[in-house]
Amino acid sequence: MSHVTRKISRRNMLRAAGATAGAVGAGIGTAAPAAAAGAPFAHPGLLHTRADLDRMTAKVKAGAQPHTAGFARLAANPHAQSGWRPRPSAVVHRGAGTPQNYAALYKDIHAAYQNALRWHITGERAHADTAVAVLNAWSGTLTQVAGSADRFLAAGLYGYQFANAAELVRDHEDFEAERFRRMLLDVFHPLSESFLAHHNNAVVSNYWTNWDLCNMACVLAIGIHCDDRAKVDRAVEYFKHGEGLGSIGNAIPVVHDDGLGEWLEAGRDQGHALLGVGLMGTICEMAWNQGIDLYGYDDSRFLKGAQYVAKWAMGEKVPFTASTRRKGAIGGWSGSETVTEAAPVNPEMTRPIWAMIANHYTRRRGLPASYLTRIAAKSAPEGGGGNYGPDSGGYDQLGFGTLAFTRDRSAKATGAGSDPRPRTGTTASPSPSAAGDDLAATGSDGLLGWTAATGVTALAGGLLLLRRRTR
Secondary structure, three states: OOOEEEEEOHHHHHHHOOOOOOOOOOOOOOOOOOOOOOOOOOOOEOOOEHHHHHHHHHHHHHOOOOHHHHHHHHHHOHHHOOOOOOOOOOEEEEOOOOOOOOHHHHHHHHHHHHHHHHHHHHOOHHHHHHHHHHHHHHHOOOOEEEEOOHHHHHHHHHHHHHHHHHHOOOOOOOOOHHHHHHHHHHHHHHHHHHHHHHHHHEOOOOOOHHHHHHHHHHHHHHHHHOOOHHHHHHHHHHHHHOOOOOOHHHHOOEEOOOOOEEOHHHHOOHHHHHHHHHHHHHHHHHHHOOOOOOOOHHHHHHHHHHHHHHHHHOOOOOOOOOEEEEEEEOOOOEEEEEEOOOOOOOOOOOOOOHHHHHHHHHHHOOOOOHHHHHHHHHHOOOOEOOOOOOOHHHHOOOEOHHHHHOOOOOOOOOOOOOOOOOOOOOOOOOOOOOOHHHOOOOOOOOOOOOOOOEEEEEEEOOEEEEEEOOO
C-alpha cells in the first residue's frame, strides 16, 4: 500500500469505479512480442541498438538536420575528445560528511560514453580507444561506492550510465569485458538492489520518485549488459508494481479529466521532476530495445505523465491534487509532508530528456503529443554531460537525444502496417487490448481516455482518499 494519500473529486471516484463505461480507450501500448524463453538479449541493446547507431551515422553523413546539429554539440563537448584521460579511484564517496570525490567518476563515464558514440558515428578509432581506456581504468581500480544515503543515488545513476557506455564498446578487442561486468555486479548492483528492497531502512515513501527510478535503471541496464534475465525481470516488475514512489502508479498517481497524468514530484520542484521523467524514459527505452513495452504499460500512463510535466515545465497551468507523504526511519523518527500545489517553474530550465520520449510516441507510435513536441523542439539540439552546468545534476542524463533519437515516422505510425516494435527481447508486458497500436488517439493532446489504475479505499471528512492499488 502506498504511503502517499491523494484527494480526488467524486467524478473521478465514479470513473475509478467504472461508471463511465466506454470512456476508456483500449491501450495504445501493446507489448512487443516476446522472444522464446531463454532467447539471448539484443546487443547493443540499452539506449542504442545497432539500427539506431546506423541511422545516426547515415544521417550525419548525409548532412541531415537536426542530426548534424546534434552531432555538432557532441563533437564540441570537452568530454568527447580522444585526448581525455581518466582519473579512477578505489573508493568513490558521495554525500555530505564524506570526502566527496564522485565528480571524477561521472565526468569519466560521460567521456567514455561520448567518445564511444562519436566512434560509432565517425569510425575514428581514437575515440573507441579512449572510451575503452576510461572503462578499463575504472574496472581495474574501483572497489566501492560509499557515503551517506546519496551513495544509492551514485550507484543508480552511474551504474546505468556505465553500463550504457560499456554496451557501445562491448566487442572492442581491448575492452576488459568480464572485469567490467564484475565491477557492475559487485559494486553497483548490490547497492541498487538493496535500495529497492529496503530503502535505506526508511519508510518506503521517505525517498522521492527519482531515487527508485535511478536504481531501477541501474538494475535493468546491468541485467541487460550482463545477460542476466532475473535482474531485468526484477526491474520490470518493480516498474509496474513496486511499493516505492518510483513505480509508475506511484510516480503518476492521478490521471486527470484532461488526460494529463500528474507527476508526483511536480509538488517538490522542477529539477527533480525533470530528472524523474528523464529516468523513466531511460528505463522505457532500454526495455523497449529488448522487446518489453513499458512506454505503453497501463494505457500509456508514462505518456500522460510526460505530457503533464512538459506542459508544466513550459510555465502553463496544470491540475494538481494535494498529497501527504510519510517519511522517516523504520523504528525511529517519523513524520509527514503535505504538498498542495505544483511547484513554481523556470520555463528556461531544461534537461536533455525530451527528444527520446517525444520521438517514441510521435514517430514510432504516430500519436499526437503537443506538449512533448513543443518542449523537445524548444530544447533542441540536446547536449550531454558538460553542457548543462558543472554540478552533478548536469550529468544525470547521458543526453544527445536530438542526434540519437530523432527518427523518421515509422510505417506503422503512417498507417502502412508494419510494426515498429522490437522483435528481440525478454518477457513482454501484458497487452491491454487486442486493438493495440492501431487505436486512434483522442483529445487535443493525443491522449487516450482516462484509465483507472487506482482504487478508492475510503471516504472521510468529505474528502475521498485515493490510494494506489497494490498487486
